[in-house]
Amino acid sequence: MEEKIQSKITRLKKEKNAIILAHYYQRDEVQELADFIGDSLALSIEASKTDADIIVFCGVKFMAETAKILSPQKKVILPVIDAGCPLADMATAEKVLNMKNEIGDVSIVSYVNTNVDVKMVSDICCTSANAINVVKSLEAKKILFVPDKHLGEYVKQNVADKEIYLFDGYCLVHDSFTRKDIQDLLKIHPEAKVCVHPESPMEVIELADFIGSTAGIINYCIKNNAKEFIIATESGIVFELKRQAPDKTFYTLGSKSICANMKKTTLKDVLNALEREVYEIILTDEQIQKAKKPIERMISIKRQ
Structure with a gap:
């Protein structure tokens, strides 16, 4: 079933001159199918450089809006209309x-x-x-x-x-992280490097070996000689970390590290977005x- 959906998406992309963008926090299968994976601004910039007619943004609403702002002549679609950012x-x-x-x-x-x-x-x-x-x-x-x-x-x-x-x-996800969450993981994995997104509370940031964006965390983990990393951000980042550093091990903060809005988009939603061209982001010229x-x-x- 999944393979059928994937092949339909691939065909429709070519037919409609569309590209699929996926944020690092999206489901693994969505990231796997995307033309570009990244953080929100980088994706919007990359999309603006392409000659695509349609941008399918697998993320949340503000990200799709940014893509539309930087590519006003393109049709920008958010596959799940209520994928917002609290x-x-x-x-x-x-x-x-x-x-x-x-x-x-x-x-x-x-x-x-x-x-x-x-x-x-x-x-x-x-x-x-x-x-x-x-x-x-x-x-x-x-x-x-x-x-x-x-x-x-x-x-x-x-x-x-x-x-x-x-x-x-x-951010509901990062705000939930505590010093104890990190310390508990360090007790089990004392050699692990701690990577923290700066949307986290200061008590968590203070324990970090590295503080940075999603892309920054990925780059740090790839270049660092350590083999184990505690990742204090949304768990979807692990897909790209494992892809780029398959010999290393990554530990997240469990269920706390899952953003419900980022996980709303499924392959079926991506297919629906391409077939029906919904839900389009409409902004005025003034906006x-x-x-x-x-x-x-x-x-x-x-x-x-």
Whole structure:
């Protein structure tokens, strides 16, 4: 059955000049079939360089929106319409602007994990890989960091000369990680290197041998001489880790490390998206133009 679906998807991709993007946190079988696997911004940038007419984005809504912003002439499809990001949904343009008004003269730095309305009112976006460099690059002394408080706190610890205000948002997966989770795994695997995504609480970050984005964690694990790694991020990353480093062993934080929204997309959903061309991401010209400016400013900042 799965092979039938895979062959149909492959045929339809060719017929419709479509490409499939899959985030590192997607189901293994979806990543296996994708044309590009990566973190959200990298996927959107790669897609913009192709001549594809259709982009099927296997991820969550804000990711598909970013792809549409960078490729406005392409049809961008999100296979599961209710695959949202609770972190992104915590911030709205109204809430962000209210905070800005309360603080006063402040620059808004929004994590790429935000919906289009927040990007539209932001001065610049950032990724988990370049957040520190983005904040350091700004002339403003007051920064409102939106929406992830843990990533914002990590930036705050590394940028001493700015006053950084944090929006009270968090990723449900990373926020659930604790110091004890890491320590319990280290008792069983004392030689393992600890890799932590900066969306995690500071008590977890403090135990890390490496702190970085999904792509950063993968690169670290491939290049490091260690054979065992504790991975404090969503478990879907292990598919790519095993593919690139089959001789190494990776330990996740069990059921805590599963994002329900990222796992919603199945191969059947991908097939349905290609057959029926649903669910298309529709943005106005104004939304695209306003949201594109902070993204383009971000792209010019180097990643760590």
